Amino acid sequence: MIKYKLKCKNCSLLFDSWFASSKEYEKLKRKNYLNCHSCGSINVEKTLMAPKLLNKSWKKSVYIREPKNQKVYEKIKKYQKFIKKNFEYVGENFAYEARSIHYKNKNKKKGIYGTASKEEIKDLKEEGIDTVTIPWVEDKNN
């Protein structure tokens, strides 16, 4: 996942957007799928700021019991595979672990993911700890 700061050339609004990759950004841009959160103009461009890679904190969020849309389900499963491979699972200690990394510069090679309540995420945000909520499906056989 890559975060870009996008700028609207129409109203000068700056806003952050997440993309699966720089390629995905280019694709969406080319198809005019990117638009300004404020005025709706498609005249938006990423600023020259270096993309920020997500490496600090993750949380599980949506539990989809019976996905109606198989394509969405498959996509989520793919994300999960990526996350499981590249991030360390910390379960319900997510908020604690995220703070450890943020405040104590705790050395972790991998980013973390786990579960957190809405309140915890809100608190983390107020403390300047950015997290990303991603859809999550549970395997039926575990």
Ligand SMILES: [Zn+2]
């Ligand atoms: Zn705008």
